[in-house]
Amino acid sequence: MRKIILSNGQTVEVECLSCALTSGVMEPDVRVITETEYFHAPQDVAYPIKGLVINYN
Template sequence: MRKITLSNGNTVEVECLSCALTSGLIEPEGGVVMETEFFHAHQDVAYPIKGLVILASKRHIKCLDELTEEERIDYITALSQIRKAQRETLGIEHVYYFYNEDTTHHFHTWMVPRYEWMYEFGRSVESVRPVLLHARNNMNSKGNMKEVINAISALKEALRS
């Protein structure tokens, strides 16, 4: 079991975070952003940054090359739809995408928006970790969490259309 600290400060113990999220055992803040046959999109549970979306496979795999042809098509379609909604609905101009294969849970892609306030930490990929830690440690206010929830609602609405 792994102990995970959520953005709201609560901790949960799970074998696999992605299994817990995609199965509904853990409800991500604001609910599911989008769900397809093969993927589950949600606000990152650890970092309260509006528009920070995780697109996770429902199947327990770790690598991009493990996706079936049908899953690859679903993945790129979902990723594109979410990105379009981030830009058109939330005004997010730039996003950093990350996925790693040495994760302790499912294949997933982080879609990390870049906001003006983040540039005080730098303008490269090296700045992302300090940005995430800053968000986790300093952005759990009711006001920011309300913005995060509103962004999730806006994304969900845009993705339903």
């Protein structure tokens, strides 16, 4: 397990952050930049770098 401090200050302990997010084990607490029927682009959950967009299909 790995401890990760999220952009909202919350600490989580997971094997894989991406796996936990995509499987629904944890809900991201981030701002969604845009979302359509086929595209979901939130601010990065762990590293909110200006201009960085993460695409979860």
